[in-house]
Amino acid sequence: MSVRSSIAVLAVLAVIGLLVYGLVSKGSSGVTVGEVAPTRPLPRLKGGGTSSLAQYKGRWVLVNFWASWCGPCKQEAPALERFQHQHGGPKFTVLGIDSRDLSDDGRAFARRYGLSYPQLRDGDGAAAHDYGTTGVPENYLVDPRGKVRWLLRGPVDEEYLQDSVAPLLPQGKS
């Protein structure tokens, strides 16, 4: 092989290597029912510090991805707060993740709808990417072992939560 051919091959290999590295570094994403839910640490929306789904191991957790600019999120927020009020406790909690949103807007949203359940901030959308969300809102029910038991790509309402989520939770006030 001539020097010229070697240089051409090396250049092509370098470009292919660069493309492969770019793809691999992006990583694959997404979670489905039965798989372990991602537990990336995230900053808390209020109060500082970080937290993650891992801190709720041993509890049922309804992970709710939302954003203040999202219309359907405004519709479902009161239903989620009521569900938390009815079922929240040592065995269950709703966990909000404010995704690709301004932190001030997120905090104002939580105040406006009186959201009392824990809220994390996912400004760059990394957690949403881990879960493979296609938008907001999206809801994932994670069991005490950390596995996704149910997911809904879209908003929930009170009836849906009572019919589809409540039966999966331990009986009585969780």
Add this chain to the structure above:
Amino acid sequence: MRVRAALVALALLAALAPAAIAQERASLSEIEKQVMCPVCGTLLQLADSPQAQREKVFIARLISEGKTEAQIKDILVAEYGDEVLALPQGSGFNLSAYWVPIIAFLVAAVALAIGVLRWRRSSEDGDAAPPPDAPKGEDAERLDADLARYDL
């Protein structure tokens, strides 16, 4: 004399200061060209989604607070992460966004220069080459007849 010089210096400062401030003052239309709408995956300038609208309002507020372009971009990165910048920051793999086009341009320029040199060399060789042999015998007669017929 000194007092006059000081007064002149002060007057110059007063004249130049607003210009310097105006130069530093950030503009929404300029920043929109340099940052992304993270949800849409397009330049903020081209986006009109609810998230993009909030981002534009946020930037306008920061401008009204007197923040510079660099400060606003830093705040946006703190809110949305590095990917909010249309041009990545110069570190790690992100650097490839800068050096790959430069290397590609240099390789293309060198290849073009070599190609032009070879082409010129080959055309010069072509000029120096002897003319093809003139037709002889029957071919020469036929050529003469054709030229005469067409009055060339």
